[in-house]
Amino acid sequence: MSVSAAGATTPDRTAATARPDPDSGPAPAPAARPEDPDHRGQVVLRISGLGVSYPRRGVRGGAVPVLAGVDLEVTGGRILGVIGETGSGKTTLARAVVGAAPVTAGRIEVEGAPVGALRGRALREHRRSGRVQYMFQDPLRSLDPDLTVTELVSEPLAVAAVDRRERRARAAEALHRVGLDPAALGDRIPAQLSGGQRQRVSLARAIVTRPALLLADEPVSALDASNRNHVLRLLDALRRDLGVAIVVISHDLGSLAGVADRIAVLYRGRLVEQGPTAQVLTHPL
Template sequence: MPATSSPHTPQPAGTAPPGEVVLEARDLVKTFTTGRGGLSRTRVSSVDGISLSLRAGESLGIVGESGCGKSTLARMLVGLEVPDLGSISYRGHDVTAARRGDRRLLRRGVQMVFQDPYTSLDPRMTVLEIVGEPLTASRTGTRAWRRERVAELLSLVGLAPDLMERYPHQFSGGQRQRIGIARALALEPEVLVCDEPVSALDVSVQAQVVNVLRDLQRRLGVTLLFIAHDLSVVRHVADRVAVMYLGRIAEIGPTATVYEAPAHPYTQALLSASPVVDRARRGRMAARIVLDGDPPSPTSPPPGCRFHTRCRMARDDCRTDVPSLRRPSEAQERARLAACHHAEDALTRLEDVFGPA
């Protein structure tokens, strides 16, 4: 990008037409080893065979219990972790086995907003240095141009440009997260991977940050992958939602479909546990589904369907056969997939207990 003395006018983040796949993961596997050798070393399965795609301009939410592999998946998608198996492609280019130049393309096109705004910003750097660091590292523009670009990015996320000489400790948590978002936008990425960006913030501040992200998506055309524990936040943000359980995707589909008629027993239990102040607006999942037992250890996941140890519908085939993602029934729309041998029965039981959608 050539240097210029005038402020840079924000442009849509990327040239891919709406609906075109910009980021795709296929059969990703990632395990970690704990311990220091000998018999104490243990392999932990974090992500096990996940495939998904992100289309230009959409927002995909990822939900699931702590430890299910959401953050590991996010870090692989931005290149911070290398998958043991599988591939990641950006704009059709396989970046997992790519040369340095292609990996640089991924870094420019896919950026990350981290979970904790208190630890993701260097306390020794000013806001000008933090937000401008990607521009400096990529040798983009002159120093004067970078200063103007930082001022523009701060305005874009709702912060006054005259704050750029301050340090992170002089800001609130919500303001720090806005600074992190501004840094992620510095190189005009097509995709923002947001790893629980509001979980460390107060509820009122969460809404502000979520609204900033939605506004940026509308204005810049950026694609969002949004990870969160709060199901109500994901419902507000995402066009599609993927539900993860113990390293695998249990269900994925349009947000309205998954929330109103979940086909996987785990999704049904997860949604029933989501707190809602106005229970009259909760809809079909007003009753609480209580799961039996504890989540299995990722060091020794159960065979077959990994949810069968806690599932109220588990049968013999669930204990031996790994379910693939498929449409719950021929009557269901093609866009929704569930990894359950008995998803049709799960939907029928949902109607028996909670009534039709």
């Protein structure tokens, strides 16, 4: 299966540092602190023989297979792009990693610990740990419309029982990292932000827990060209500055051409191609 790179958008890696939002004044991204976890070079996500099936409605014992035999690895400080047409199983793959899809075969490991079979209290504790974060496609739907920017970004820390003072400090740091000024925007609600700002708030919320793994589901598909490039540059900067492993799900190979280290292609629930980005672009199967 070949994937066309027509219309590829290639973010400038030399300009990867978060630029401040026009409405928010200068906000340089802070350097990683010594106590921040760094997973560079370590396998953060390992998926082996993954199968996912959903129960078939009205048929006792029947199931609809969505993924079969998927094998993937992502190391810290690297970006894996998962490409496929609608219905290929891309989002199901990400949902399986966070325990929101029924895994019927295979194994999912995060930082060496099996997570695919977690249930009940163990699954809740894993989610609350913040080690894996999920960035949704539509921030307007995923962000609570009644919470302020500061409250939205600090909410995952409240779930993890981090004290109020540290929550506010870490929320401000995360906002700075994505080029937003907490002093100017911290008291706004999502409806008072632009689409690009909302997506960057979602990104700040995802990194505030200092995760080992970030799953970004179509993070730029709803943005205009300028904001799309900005968010992609931010992802590129974050993986280098923080050492986080990032999986970006997209239907558009072009949007990942300048940031992804490797590309995996899903087709009808099966992994049909994977390799370095340049190889997939120039010598597709």
